[in-house]
Amino acid sequence: MSLFKEITELDKLLHEPSRLAIMTALAGCKSADFLFLQRLTGMSKGNLSSHLSKLEEAGLVEIQKSFIGKIPNTSVSLTEIGINAINEHWQKLEELRNGAKTWNPENESIETT
Amino acid sequence: MNNERKEIEYVTEISGFGYGLPWVIWGLIGLFPPVWGFVVSPLLAALNISNETIDAAVLWALALFIALAIYLTVFSLKFYRRTYGRVRIEKKERLLTELKYCFYMIPVILTFTAGLWTDKNIHPPVSISFLCLAGFSFVLWFAKGRGISNHQLWLGIVILLLSLFPLLGFAGQEDVYGFSTLDYATLLSGIFGLILAVEGVFDHLILARTLKSLPKEEEYEFV
Numbered sequence: 001m002s003l004f005k006e007i008t009e010l011d012k013l014l015h016e017p018s019r020l021a022i023m024t025a026l027a028g029c030k031s032a033d034f035l036f037l038q039r040l041t042g043m044s045k046g047n048l049s050s051h052l053s054k055l056e057e058a059g060l061v062e063i064q065k066s067f068i069g070k071i072p073n074t075s076v077s078l079t080e081i082g083i084n085a086i087n088e089h090w091q092k093l094e095e096l097r098n099g100a101k102t103w104n105p106e107n108e109s110i111e112t113t
Numbered sequence: 114m115n116n117e118r119k120e121i122e123y124v125t126e127i128s129g130f131g132y133g134l135p136w137v138i139w140g141l142i143g144l145f146p147p148v149w150g151f152v153v154s155p156l157l158a159a160l161n162i163s164n165e166t167i168d169a170a171v172l173w174a175l176a177l178f179i180a181l182a183i184y185l186t187v188f189s190l191k192f193y194r195r196t197y198g199r200v201r202i203e204k205k206e207r208l209l210t211e212l213k214y215c216f217y218m219i220p221v222i223l224t225f226t227a228g229l230w231t232d233k234n235i236h237p238p239v240s241i242s243f244l245c246l247a248g249f250s251f252v253l254w255f256a257k258g259r260g261i262s263n264h265q266l267w268l269g270i271v272i273l274l275l276s277l278f279p280l281l282g283f284a285g286q287e288d289v290y291g292f293s294t295l296d297y298a299t300l301l302s303g304i305f306g307l308i309l310a311v312e313g314v315f316d317h318l319i320l321a322r323t324l325k326s327l328p329k330e331e332e333y334e335f336v
Contacts, residue, residue: 025124027122028126028129030203030206033198033199036128036198036324037198
């Protein structure tokens with residue numbers, strides 16, 4: 001498959017910058033508070049909730065709601081599927097980056113429709 | 114690995130392990146011996162306070178300082194949790210990291226003791242203890258901040274240059290380059306504390322820079 005075709009076929013659910021940041025942060029810990037992810041991405045609560053819902057629907061993250069004292073707390077963690085997905089995604093990006101470094105236009109066949 | 118990924122992972126690690134301000138606090142503990150030995154103690158002696166009183170005062174001051182450091186550490190960790198949210202690290206990973214640091218500390222202490230012994234008995238033209246401290250700063254940079262922050266590298270270079278002081282003629286003849294052994298060890302403890310404190314300040318700055326502030330109307334609640 002051509003390099004550029006592979007780039008266009010990257011998993012868009014993971015490759016969106018905010019979701020990639022969320023997944024990368026969660027890959028480095030057991031779980032993180034909603035507040036931490038909000039601070040990390042700079043998103044509004046609504047936006048972050050929407051992104052987390054998409055990730056949860058895909059089975060990539062797990063959301064736990066609890067109380068610490070009287071304060072509500074939402075913490076987010078990666079599922080097994082999520083851990084594998086983010087690791088594979090970063091590996092793919094690394095491969096594409098290496099591929100781009102050695103890319104030669106003369107070796108690329110032009111596909112016409 | 115790209116820089117954004119490194120930065121996110123670094124910030125997650127700092128938040129999870131509670132680096133930053135707690136390191137500043139414990140670095141200041143390292144600065145206590147030189148501040149007491151070179152500033153407070155001579156000042157008290159100039160006020161005609163007896164040596165016995167000064168010796169007793171140093172123990173009380175140190176105990177008070179450590180108690181204050183523990184309180185401030187707990188306070189700073191709570192501050193981080195409230196301001197930036199909590200990051201939990203796997204127990205196994207936390208244990209492994211803490212063991213790794215303990216494991217690192219053994220060669221650091223051994224090399225440091227050997228360096229102090231060499232400086233005292235052989236008087237090499239370059240201070241070996243200072244070289245050990247520079248090495249410690251380089252190791253911190255290599256293991257922790259490389260690619261994100263280079264402050265440990267610059268600090269290591271400064272200490273490396275300072276290790277040349279005997280060669281440049283700034284050293285006296287007696288004991289350890291003109292210092293008593295106790296004064297020299299005190300000085301080294303201060304530099305060690307300074308490395309930790311600088312490390313903490315920069316980690317805190319990275320946290321503050323990377324974790325963005327929330328809009329004013331935003332309040333923390335359920336997703």
